[in-house]
Amino acid sequence: MITKKLIDKIEGEACVYFDIKDRVVDFATIAFPNFRGIQEILKGKNALDALVITPRVCGICGHAHLMATVRAIEDAYKNGGYEIVLNQKIQKIREFTLIMETIQNHLKWIYLTIMPELAQLNKSTKILTPLKSAFGSSIAARAIATFAGQWPHSSYMLPGGITCDPTNIDALKAKSYVDELTSFFEKESLGIGIEEFLAFESCKDFKNMDSDISFIEEELIKAGMNKKGFSHDRFIVLGNHSYTNPSKINQTRIYCADAMCVEDIDSYSPNEKTYAKNAVYSGSYYEAGSLARQMSLNVPIVKNMHRRYKDSAYSRVMARIFELAYLLKESNSILDDIDISEASFNAPQHINAITATGIGVVEAPRGPLVHKVSLEKGVIKEYKIITPTQFNIGSSTKSDPTPAQKSMIGVSKEDALFIFRTFDVCSVCTTH
Amino acid sequence: MHSKQDKKPTLIWFQGLTCNGNTHSFFNLHNLENLLNKFEILYHPSLESTKNIDEITACIFTCDIFIFEGTYDPLMKRNDVLVSEILNYYAKDANYIIAAGTCASFGGMFKASAPERNSGLIFNEADHEGPIIKYKHKVINISGCPIHPEWLGYTLNMVLSKKELEVDKLHRPIELFSNLSHHGCTRNEYFEWKVDSDNFGEKEGCLYYKQGCRAPMTHASCNKILWNEVSSKTRVGTPCFGCTEADFPRQSLYSTKTNMSIPQDMPIGVPKRSYLTLAGIAKTFSIKRLEGKLIDYKKTH
């Protein structure tokens, strides 16, 4: 019998239709309601207006959309014969604010989604402190606002640079927010110093902590999540950043990857109309996100995790937590060598001169975000957005399941509902 | 001692067509936890709530404060129930209805998803119409794309302290929306002397003349109550896009529409003639300090 479950407490909402046989999930399909038609809204607009419109695809990762848009337009400039060269300062500041957005996303997911759901699954009596994450995230948002004016929904990146012209006062202020956030994470979440945490090489090392994070780790084991939630053991990373290595990974073998091989195809949702399409890489489903990124970088503890527990729900959650710490450190070093005397903006050719197509690829918190734009004299003819959740949480047939579908097969419905959330579902992005 | 009056007001946060940006913006509020503790949260899409979505969409109890985020789409359903039904049900008994953000206030960004039918709660852009127009006296619009965390914090605190919250014609609290977002911008002196920014990415110059800044035509206190307590769009050289107004989103957002190189739209209440006179005079002066760099880094290389 098919049972429907409406899932909230994610970004937006999703409907999962479970086919339960012998008390375990035999198969599940997924539908995303509530279409907003951003791609249509963009048509006929001045290309630069996309920098204001696309961040509004998503309230939690709008900055990633901004960056994907600016990269897509800059690529169109290049293809139109006017290559834009960005200096180090511009690249670093953009990168910094993007990382901060990912950090706030991961923090909220840990405290607003993973901890409560895990506690409920295991009937734990631990007193939860979900709003802690809002406080931590607000520090990351301040760091973004220092350069970007505000978060969410900043539009401070433009083809050719950024709108702000910071002084060292701003750069140092941003750095002090990173310090504050790092201390917060050490004290409130890790219970140990971040350097010590980043030096972990084995899952056994998690036992040396007594904190929210070790609580999550223990509860994951208790729930058997190291033996459940397996997907295809294939990963994809496409965005080029200082902290990624664009690649496709089969088990542990790493190959080059190219965003041009990404396509979106119709999904299979027999029980309800869905507004999401599935994203495939060279025709196959791949898992995207923190676990994929950390695997692509050969991070020792994540390799250890994968050797022990493969692409289980455990690995998905713990790799993400590890990435949060990793990115905190990365953001600090990015700020260290910003030369504020470099230009913030080098005015490119007027946008009206551009008739070309472009692609912008970014690692958003949940994985690759692809924007494709086609411009005619600076006006948008076509705009296409493919989001990470389309990679992870598509809905396909039983013979060729998507990562999320595969991960739920063979477990109880309760487990499946938790495993579903380990992908950090963003329905708003997906139903753009 | 707990008397009946100690009972916390109940709150429901419900969503129409949205990006969740108002939720995430509000989460940045300093002291969020203390404020939220003063309410009983019956439902919030991301926070722990005392009721679940099935109970909420069943429409069986009431709430004191109903917050709506997102554009209203008459065809939209949540959990198979029409949002319009849910909205009308809770609006009837709520003491306050808060439209969180420009989408809920006027239609905003996602009005464009289905322009012929989507709207805000009691306004369709600036036209006074919407699904709960009969409860308009209870509706407070806090426009902004997204909502400013402190504006919502202020409004909830006003409600808690039972102070009268006066609103403007568009139902926005006058204490938040009487200022223009131009007020308090670090570029004000450049505006006065009509010195424009040559380009983006500069500390100097005003963005009203070329870069599309709508702040002199926009009611908002973004440069008075800073974003994330840190900054604002115009302070970091991004033009104001007028996101608190009923006509948001406009088009060609990074450039100023001009007539004979004079901005087409005048600051609110300023007659074009007065503006032209003043601008004409200001432009005859050449003020070195305002034309040069604000900070002159001594380049060693």
Ligand code: SF4
């Ligand atoms: S940039 Fe905008 S807000 Fe700032 S002074 Fe000029 S018009 Fe006013």
